[in-house]
Each structure stands twice: as structure tokens, then as C-alpha cells.
Amino acid sequence: MASSLSFSTTGNYGSRSCMPVSGHGSDGCTFGQASFPKRSKSRELSIVSVATHLPAIVLPPSVSRKEVAKERKLVAWTSVRHERWEGELVVEGDIPQWLNGTYLRNGPGLWHIGDYDFRHLFDGYATIVRLCFENGHLMMGHRQIESDAYKAARKSNKLCYREFSEVPKYDNFLAYIGDLAKLFSGASLTDNANTGVVMLGDGRVVCLTETIKGSIVIDPSNLDTLGKFEYSDSLGGLVHSAHPIVTDSEFLTLLPDLLNPGYVVARMEPGTNERKVIGRVDCRGGPSPGWVHSFPVTEHYVIVPEMPLRYCAQNLLRAEPTPLYKFEWHPESKGYMHVMCKASGKLVASVEVPLFVTFHFINAYEEKDEDGRVIGVIADCCEHNADTTILDKLRLQNLRSWSGKDVLPDARVGRFRIPFDGSPNGELIDALNPDEHGRGMDMCSINPAYLGKKYRYAYACGAQRPCNFPNTLTKIDLEEKKAKNWHDEGAVPSEPFFVARPGATREDDGVVISMISDKNGEGYALILDASTFEEIARAKFPYGLPYGLHGCWVPKS
Ligand SMILES: CC1=C(/C=C/C(C)=C\C=C\C(C)=C\C=C\C=C(C)\C=C\C=O)C(C)(C)CCC1
Numbered sequence: 001m002a003s004s005l006s007f008s009t010t011g012n013y014g015s016r017s018c019m020p021v022s023g024h025g026s027d028g029c030t031f032g033q034a035s036f037p038k039r040s041k042s043r044e045l046s047i048v049s050v051a052t053h054l055p056a057i058v059l060p061p062s063v064s065r066k067e068v069a070k071e072r073k074l075v076a077w078t079s080v081r082h083e084r085w086e087g088e089l090v091v092e093g094d095i096p097q098w099l100n101g102t103y104l105r106n107g108p109g110l111w112h113i114g115d116y117d118f119r120h121l122f123d124g125y126a127t128i129v130r131l132c133f134e135n136g137h138l139m140m141g142h143r144q145i146e147s148d149a150y151k152a153a154r155k156s157n158k159l160c161y162r163e164f165s166e167v168p169k170y171d172n173f174l175a176y177i178g179d180l181a182k183l184f185s186g187a188s189l190t191d192n193a194n195t196g197v198v199m200l201g202d203g204r205v206v207c208l209t210e211t212i213k214g215s216i217v218i219d220p221s222n223l224d225t226l227g228k229f230e231y232s233d234s235l236g237g238l239v240h241s242a243h244p245i246v247t248d249s250e251f252l253t254l255l256p257d258l259l260n261p262g263y264v265v266a267r268m269e270p271g272t273n274e275r276k277v278i279g280r281v282d283c284r285g286g287p288s289p290g291w292v293h294s295f296p297v298t299e300h301y302v303i304v305p306e307m308p309l310r311y312c313a314q315n316l317l318r319a320e321p322t323p324l325y326k327f328e329w330h331p332e333s334k335g336y337m338h339v340m341c342k343a344s345g346k347l348v349a350s351v352e353v354p355l356f357v358t359f360h361f362i363n364a365y366e367e368k369d370e371d372g373r374v375i376g377v378i379a380d381c382c383e384h385n386a387d388t389t390i391l392d393k394l395r396l397q398n399l400r401s402w403s404g405k406d407v408l409p410d411a412r413v414g415r416f417r418i419p420f421d422g423s424p425n426g427e428l429i430d431a432l433n434p435d436e437h438g439r440g441m442d443m444c445s446i447n448p449a450y451l452g453k454k455y456r457y458a459y460a461c462g463a464q465r466p467c468n469f470p471n472t473l474t475k476i477d478l479e480e481k482k483a484k485n486w487h488d489e490g491a492v493p494s495e496p497f498f499v500a501r502p503g504a505t506r507e508d509d510g511v512v513i514s515m516i517s518d519k520n521g522e523g524y525a526l527i528l529d530a531s532t533f534e535e536i537a538r539a540k541f542p543y544g545l546p547y548g549l550h551g552c553w554v555p556k557s
């Protein structure tokens with residue numbers, strides 16, 4: 001059974017639902033030379049490229065037909081079938097005429113190199129997908145981001161940089177010693193920008209991960225990799241929060257300091273590459289800073305979470321993954337929330353909070369008394385009940401081998417209340433009954449006009465149990481403490497992304513976009529009315545795409 005990765009410029013997929021086209025849209029929807037790759041008989045992990053200079057990777061013919069069939073079903077956790085594709089999709093339903101622009105979604109979509117299969121969801125090489133909406137029409141395209149890590153792996157047919165759980169194997173001890181300097185300088189850390197994508201205030205589109213060097217500029221109209229986003233300052237460091245706060249006027253980022261445990265809060269103006277320090281917070285507990293995948297802001301404050309799941313320098317350098325990868329759980333070190341004034345960089349509150357585990361903050365806002373004085377802040381997050389086992393559940397083997405049992409650990413909308421009255425403690429409560437969303441909760445978005453402000457609605461992935469991964473789209477009403485849930489049996493939806501209707505005044509006036517990795521190897525783009533949370537349109541992909549993480553909206557210019 002042939003299982004080679006080949007390149008092709010022609011082919012016919014044979015699906016009626018997608019139309020590869022050539023031509024040009026008027027707003028950056030470049031209808032490039034699209035071609036449907038041929039179905040291959042076996043594992044179909046072939047990387048078929050429309051036009052690329054990269055050499056093909058050859059996989060050994062090691063996969064049985066049974067395994068192929070199984071992987072097809074689990075397209076969410078199966079490497080992207082082809083290196084790139086672009087074409088127009090047939091739309092069922094009606095895409096609103098006002099929805100004009102491009103939704104980009106990034107994620108780890110290629111989990112093998114040569115015959116070697118990666119272990120963890122977060123290890124995969126970045127696959128960027130674009131949905132370009134224009135006057136009710138929809139173009140889809142996907143491509144691999146050409147990070148140094150990806151290009152080196154393609155060229156040498158082996159892993160060359162340290163990924164989330166994967167580490168390059170050295171041929172011998174001498175090679176390992178020769179590489180030690182690279183280990184300590186961070187040169188061997190990956191630049192595989194597989195986590196998110198943001199549009200800066202100046203229009204540049206940057207794909208991100210947690211390594212600073214993994215900030216990669218792409219062209220949203222054709223998904224070309226344009227090059228590294230080089231920070232021109234001298235802030236140094238190796239890692240940052242994968243989720244900066246990005247608005248038209250600023251880019252706020254958090255840099256954990258692994259040497260002198262603490263966090264640096266920095267700001268970058270549109271049109272520049274220079275981050276300027278706003279302030280610094282020292283850690284209050286533990287040997288190293290807590291993992292900060294994301295952080296929230298209010299109108300006037302930056303909130304710095306100090307999670308008891310902490311970075312571990314030794315684990316960053318280890319040859320084999322530990323149960324918590326680059327991190328360690330230190331319950332004895334406690335959890336804290338710090339609040340920094342954005343204008344002065346001064347710390348206005350620092351409280352101990354109950355133990356927590358979160359990747360994603362949803363939003364935060366200031367609480368005021370009757371006289372309009374700020375008395376504290378509220379910060380909401382997708383909280384995993386202080387349980388780190390979710391990291392293990394996201395190992396590919398676990399995701400792929402689901403037996404039907406209910407194994408997804410419970411999660412909730414965790415609501416922190418951080419008082420400004422000098423109290424030593426903050427609270428952490430359920431923002432609503434987690435049963436409203438099946439006790440699954442992650443991958444959230446809000447109406448960006450409500451960033452840092454009191455808000456009512458959040459969109460996220462919840463659970464319809466039994467399941468091993470969040471499998472619903474859920475609209476959370478934080479005022480009524482209710483949720484509306486969308487579910488398609490056997491489907492894995494990615495982050496529901498809210499796009500406001502131009503001119504809207506209601507918070508939920510808009511649509512929610514998600515990409516669904518469906519059963520039987522299929523997939524589709526889904527558009528829900530954000531207010532009713534009912535489907536208004538869907539468009540089938542030529543083949544299902546792997547699960548992806550985060551996206552952004554690039555409005556029609
Ligand atoms: C963490 C470090 C690295 C890599 C991080 C990467 C590649 C991605 C992290 C993504 C996360 C935390 C996504 C969370 C998703 C949560 C889901 C889907 C939860 C569902 C459950 O209900 C580097 C880049 C290797 C560097 C070191 C640190």
C-alpha cells in the first residue's frame with residue numbers, strides 16, 4: 001500500500017460541494033490556482049501542493065486499511081491531508097451579505113514527520129485556514145506555515161527543534177553535547193507558530209505560539225509565510241503569553257521571567273516592532289512563574305495571573321516529556337492574581353486565590369461602587385477545576401482512542417473577584433452552573449467591543465457527554481446564567497468566533513463562525529446567528545481538516 005507524500009498540481013477530488021476556482025476577489029480574496037488533490041488509496045497523509053519548492057516527504061507503507069478508516073473518522077486528530085488547497089465552497093443556507101472579510105484560524109495540523117508520529121495535540125506543525133466571505137460567497141484555503149522548524153523537518157525528514165512534548169533525537173552523545181549551547185540559549189526551541197493568529201492595529205497578520213521567536217507574519221490573502229516578526233527591543237526572554245491583547249491601538253503582552261521569577265507587562269504601538277515595558281510583577285510563590293497562556297485586561301488594568309501550574313526550566317531542557325511537559329504543579333505555592341495599572345505600571349492589588357488551572361481568560365471588567373469608584377475587578381476564565389489532567393487528555397493517543405466513556409474532565413466558567421480594598425484574598429466561583437454547558441468549557445470568544453468592559457455573552461466549546469473532548473458550541477449568558485448549545489453528533493467544533501454586524505448596538509448582534517471536523521473524514525464551516533445561536537449557513541470542505549485552535553477576523557479593507 002503506497003503511502004507516499006507526493007506533490008501534484010492536478011487532480012479531482014470528486015466532491016460536488018466545493019469548487020476549485022481561479023480568479024481574483026475584490027478584497028484580498030485571491031482565488032488562486034486551486035486544484036483538487038487525488039484521493040490516494042491508503043493513509044492519505046500525502047502532502048499535495050499546488051505550487052511549492054519544498055521536497056516531498058515519504059512515509060513508509062506502515063498503515064493498514066483498518067487504521068486508515070479509523071483515522072478518517074477522527075479527522076480532528078489526523079494530520080492535514082494535503083499541504084495546501086484553495087477553492088470556493090458551496091454554501092447551504094444564507095451567509096449574511098454584510099459578512100465581508102476573512103476569518104483565519106491557526107492550529108497544529110500536521111502531527112508526523114517521516115514515519116514518526118508526534119505525541120501531543122500541541123506538537124503539530126501549524127496549519128492555517130482561511131474562510132474568505134464576500135457578498136454571500138465563501139472561499140476556503142489552507143496551508144502550512146513555513147516556520148524554520150517545519151522547513152527543517154521537511155528537509156531532513158526528522159524533528160529538528162523542541163516542540164511542546166517532542167524533542168529532537170540526537171544520533172549520538174557527541175551530537176548532544178555539541179547542541180547543549182543551543183539548548184541553553186533557546187536556539188533549539190521551536191518557532192512553530194501553531195497556536196493563534198492576530199491582526200495588529202497596522203494590519204500586519206502574525207501567527208503566534210509561546211516562544212517569542214515563533215511570531216511569524218503571513219499574508220492573509222494567500223496564506224504565504226512572509227517572514228519572522230522581529231521584535232526590535234531588547235526585552236529578551238524565550239517565551240511569552242500565546243495570547244497578546246490586540247486592539248486597533250495596542251498590543252499588550254506578558255513575558256514570564258524564568259530567571260528572576262516574575263512577569264514583565266509590555267506594550268507595542270501599531271506600526272512598530274518595539275515592545276515597551278509597562279511594569280513588572282514579582283511572583284509570590286513557587287520556584288518559577290506560573291504558566292501564562294493568556295491573561296485578561298480591563299479598561300485601566302492588566303491582570304497578571306500566577307497559576308500554581310508553573311514553568312519548569314529543567315523540563316524545558318529534558319529529553320523526554322514529563323507528565324506535565326514543560327510545567328510542574330505546585331499547589332503548596334498557591335495561586336495569585338495581580339492587578340497592574342496600565343498607565344503607571346504600578347501594582348494596585350495582589351491577592352491569593354483558590355488553586356486554579358486555566359489556559360484561556362474570557363474577559364475582565366472593573367466593578368464600581370455607587371460613586372463610580374473602582375472597588376475591584378472581575379476576571380472570567382475557562383477553569384479546569386484546578387485539575388491538570390486535561391493536559392494528558394489532550395495527548396493524541398487519548399484523543400484517537402476514545403472508547404465511548406465519559407472521560408473529559410469537568411470545566412467551568414471560573415469567575416475571579418479581586419478586591420481593591422487591601423484584602424489578602426480574592427474569590428473564585430462558578431459564573432453559572434457548569435451543567436448548563438455539560439461541564440466542558442474552553443476555547444472562548446466575546447464581542448471584541450466589550451473587551452475589558454462589563455459584558456453579558458461569551459461563546460465557547462462545551463460538552464455533550466459522554467465525550468473525551470469539548471464537542472458543543474455554547475453561548476453563555478452571564479446575566480441570565482444560562483447557555484444555548486449547538487451539537488452535531490460525532491463532530492468536533494473549533495473555537496466559536498464572534499463577528500459583529502457592522503453598526504450593531506446589541507452585544508450579540510452578529511454571527512459566530514466555527515470550523516467543524518466531522519465524522520467520516522469530513523468537515524465544514526458553520527455560521528450561527530449569534531443571537532439565536534441557530535445555524536444560518538454551512539459549507540462543506542473538500543475533505544475534513546484537523547482540529548484548530550484560535551482565529552482572528554480580517555475585515556474587508
Ligand atoms: C507551552 C509551551 C510551548 C507550546 C505551546 C503550544 C504549542 C500550545 C499551547 C496551546 C494551548 C494551551 C491550548 C489550549 C487548548 C485547550 C483546549 C482545547 C482544552 C479543551 C478542554 O476542555 C512551547 C512553544 C513549546 C514553548 C514552551 C512552552
Ligand SMILES: [Fe+2]
Nearest residue numbers: 242293359550
Ligand atoms: Fe490558546
